[in-house]
Amino acid sequence: MAPARTEVPGSHAAEWVLRRYAEDAIVSGAGFDQLAQRARALVFVDLLDAGLAAAVLDIYGRAELLRNRELLWQGTTRHQPAAPPRERRVHASSTPVETAHGTFTSDYVVLTATTVEVAGELVFGGRSSAPAIRHGRPPQLSITVGSGPAVNSHFSGVGSHRSWHGRFVAQGRFDTAATVIEIEGQRLELADAVTPDRIVVADIDPQTPLAELAAYYVRHLLAVSEDEDSLNIGLAATTLLECGALSSDDPVLDEVSLALDHRAEAVPAAVPHHRHGRRRSRSVVVDARTPEFGGVVVAVSRLLIQPDGIDIAVSAWGAPGTGDSSHSLDAPQLSFALIDDHGGRRRGRLHRSSSGDDYLDGVVRVDGLLPDEAHAVQIEIGTERGWATIDLPLPAGVEE
Amino acid sequence: MTEHGTGQWWSLLAPVVLPIECVGRSHTLRWVEGRLIATDHPDADRERALVALGAEPYPCLDLTGAWDKHDDDLAMLVLGPRRPGEPIADAAANEHMGATSRAHAGASRAVRGGWLAGPFSSRSNPVRRLRAGSSDSDGASRLISVGHGLIDRLAATVIATWAARIEHDDPQVEAQRPALRAALYGRALDVVRTWTGDPEQAVDLVMIGPDETPSARRSDDGCVRLELPFSWLRDVWVPGLAVSFGHLVVSAVPQSGGWSLTATDHEWGGLRPITVAW
Numbered sequence: 001m002a003p004a005r006t007e008v009p010g011s012h013a014a015e016w017v018l019r020r021y022a023e024d025a026i027v028s029g030a031g032f033d034q035l036a037q038r039a040r041a042l043v044f045v046d047l048l049d050a051g052l053a054a055a056v057l058d059i060y061g062r063a064e065l066l067r068n069r070e071l072l073w074q075g076t077t078r079h080q081p082a083a084p085p086r087e088r089r090v091h092a093s094s095t096p097v098e099t100a101h102g103t104f105t106s107d108y109v110v111l112t113a114t115t116v117e118v119a120g121e122l123v124f125g126g127r128s129s130a131p132a133i134r135h136g137r138p139p140q141l142s143i144t145v146g147s148g149p150a151v152n153s154h155f156s157g158v159g160s161h162r163s164w165h166g167r168f169v170a171q172g173r174f175d176t177a178a179t180v181i182e183i184e185g186q187r188l189e190l191a192d193a194v195t196p197d198r199i200v201v202a203d204i205d206p207q208t209p210l211a212e213l214a215a216y217y218v219r220h221l222l223a224v225s226e227d228e229d230s231l232n233i234g235l236a237a238t239t240l241l242e243c244g245a246l247s248s249d250d251p252v253l254d255e256v257s258l259a260l261d262h263r264a265e266a267v268p269a270a271v272p273h274h275r276h277g278r279r280r281s282r283s284v285v286v287d288a289r290t291p292e293f294g295g296v297v298v299a300v301s302r303l304l305i306q307p308d309g310i311d312i313a314v315s316a317w318g319a320p321g322t323g324d325s326s327h328s329l330d331a332p333q334l335s336f337a338l339i340d341d342h343g344g345r346r347r348g349r350l351h352r353s354s355s356g357d358d359y360l361d362g363v364v365r366v367d368g369l370l371p372d373e374a375h376a377v378q379i380e381i382g383t384e385r386g387w388a389t390i391d392l393p394l395p396a397g398v399e400e
Numbered sequence: 401m402t403e404h405g406t407g408q409w410w411s412l413l414a415p416v417v418l419p420i421e422c423v424g425r426s427h428t429l430r431w432v433e434g435r436l437i438a439t440d441h442p443d444a445d446r447e448r449a450l451v452a453l454g455a456e457p458y459p460c461l462d463l464t465g466a467w468d469k470h471d472d473d474l475a476m477l478v479l480g481p482r483r484p485g486e487p488i489a490d491a492a493a494n495e496h497m498g499a500t501s502r503a504h505a506g507a508s509r510a511v512r513g514g515w516l517a518g519p520f521s522s523r524s525n526p527v528r529r530l531r532a533g534s535s536d537s538d539g540a541s542r543l544i545s546v547g548h549g550l551i552d553r554l555a556a557t558v559i560a561t562w563a564a565r566i567e568h569d570d571p572q573v574e575a576q577r578p579a580l581r582a583a584l585y586g587r588a589l590d591v592v593r594t595w596t597g598d599p600e601q602a603v604d605l606v607m608i609g610p611d612e613t614p615s616a617r618r619s620d621d622g623c624v625r626l627e628l629p630f631s632w633l634r635d636v637w638v639p640g641l642a643v644s645f646g647h648l649v650v651s652a653v654p655q656s657g658g659w660s661l662t663a664t665d666h667e668w669g670g671l672r673p674i675t676v677a678w
Contacts, residue, residue, distance in 0.1 A: 012578045016577075016581055019581075022582070059475050066479055
């Protein structure tokens with residue numbers, strides 16, 4: 001009797017698939033930028049140990065380095081992960097303040113025990129202010145929280161020669177229960193922000209069957225990926241298919257196919273229009289923070305409801321890589337969606353304004369008009385390992 | 401030196417003579433019969449003991465020591481050539497001279513806490529398995545960077561070692577099957593693409609056991625499907641017989657005064673024997 005064929009056993013199949021793609025890259029000189037995405041998919045569905053995946057990427061990264069081609073990863077140093085602040089309060093505040101740089105109108109104030117952040121718009125009044133920013137000298141403002149000492153804050157943001165949108169941020173020790181701050185000696189009352197009716201979080205059940213886990217991962221990528229990241233979805237799907245985590249008739253593959261086709265000829269989604277005439281922006285300051293889910297904590301600070309869309313100011317803290325998700329193996333990627341109380345569901349796209357290795361601040365842009373009749377929205381946030389929903393009432397807010 | 405497989409595989413490779421400056425003198429390293437020998441250090445054990453006690457290191461012994469660490473290290477088949485003589489030594493020299501291995505840093509990042517901590521910490525350490533004997537990256541870089549074909553000889557040595565382990569049912573083999581198959585796949589892929597002249601030729605490879613019959617065919621979808629034992633690397637790839645007389649060779653058996661090859665031509669009409677005599 002002929003001896004049995006010696007095939008790689010199933011438990012090694014995922015490692016073999018990853019190595020095979022790596023060998024393809026070495027032999028063809030194609031580079032490794034797709035390898036980490038495949039590894040992430042295999043690790044997510046627990047077909048491949050994360051340490052082993054990292055070791056495979058490591059040794060093939062060195063092989064690539066020896067061939068003097070594109071490197072796999074940017075290096076980084078170990079550090080202590082940043083923890084979300086224990087107490088964080090968001091206040092509404094819209095009183096204009098005259099400063100040496102011009103008029104600053106705040107949108108909202110975020111207070112923690114160690115930072116104060118005043119977000120708003122600075123409209124330049126003096127002739128020299130804008131050039132000063134252009135030449136690398138962003139303005140500073142003196143901020144006093146409650147009865148504490150005055151501290152210098154630094155501006156970061158974007159804008160034109162006439163005005164800048166951004167945040168003044170100062171470090172120190174602050175009273176998070178303060179109800180008043182001073183900017184350049186001018187008093188600002190802090191008003192309560194809208195708080196959520198309900199926050200629900202959930203992590204993926206570790207006993208989730210392989211096929212469901214794989215489908216969840218692919219759907220998460222569909223929710224996260226921007227147009228230019230469509231390739232990642234295909235890489236993950238084919239890798240999971242090849243390792244048997246997905247079957248070829250899994251409905252999620254049809255979703256991938258449809259989504260990729262749709263993105264190839266993407267057009268803006270139809271916007272329900274319930275109001276005629278000119279419509280102004282509405283700012284709803286929100287004080288909402290999730291418990292930890294899927295390895296991250298996410299806070300929402302404001303909804304800016306505009307005629308052509310909704311901007312949601314968010315912050316996130318979490319596992320290493322939260323703020324830097326491009327090609328690393330360990331970067332959770334956040335997806336956002338907004339559901340109004342009329343059933344409209346729209347995907348949001350995160351635009352980072354600042355980020356570290358394990359935190360980010362940014363704005364989630366949701367295209368389309370929110371119906372006038374909408375009195376509440378639900379913000380849905382997903383990561384590879386879990387998801388959260390934040391139910392928010394929508395009071396009138398501040399018209400801008 | 402670890403065990404080797406059937407026959408004297410090293411007899412197919414020319415010896416390497418490597419001039420090296422060692423403690424102010426011109427010394428010579430020789431790769432011969434599958435081993436790297438510091439010919440100017442007849443009492444190497446005593447000199448290593450002196451170095452351990454603080455004496456000036458001997459570059460010759462550093463290299464032979466690195467060789468001994470890596471002569472069964474499968475990582476060398478990842479770092480090493482996919483085709484004999486592949487030019488990778490210059491880049492290795494750059495790395496050895498101090499360029500930071502950013503890929504290394506990336507992997508450190510990937511295995512640290514957070515999202516990866518759960519699965520990594522909950523199992524036996526697979527990195528240790530993968531890197532068994534391969535943690536001395538500096539020594540590996542030095543072996544690659546010295547040039548003179550030494551990395552080709554090191555890869556051949558690692559291949560011969562693992563081919564023998566497979567043939568002897570060594571229990572270490574099981575855990576390394578993906579790495580062994582990948583080492584075989586990458587080199588077979590390069591051979592097939594070179595042979596067909598198609599840089600995008602798809603290849604499917606099954607790593608068969610040492611007693612099984614190898615095969616090569618082209619399927620209807622154009623994919624070249626190979627069934628090869630790991631020892632194909634030792635018996636065919638290392639001696640440079642993978643493409644002989646315009647044929648793709650799937651096995652090579654030394655005979656008195658020549659070789660008996662089994663190969664296919666571009667017509668894919670089936671395997672046929674080719675006798676090579678000299």
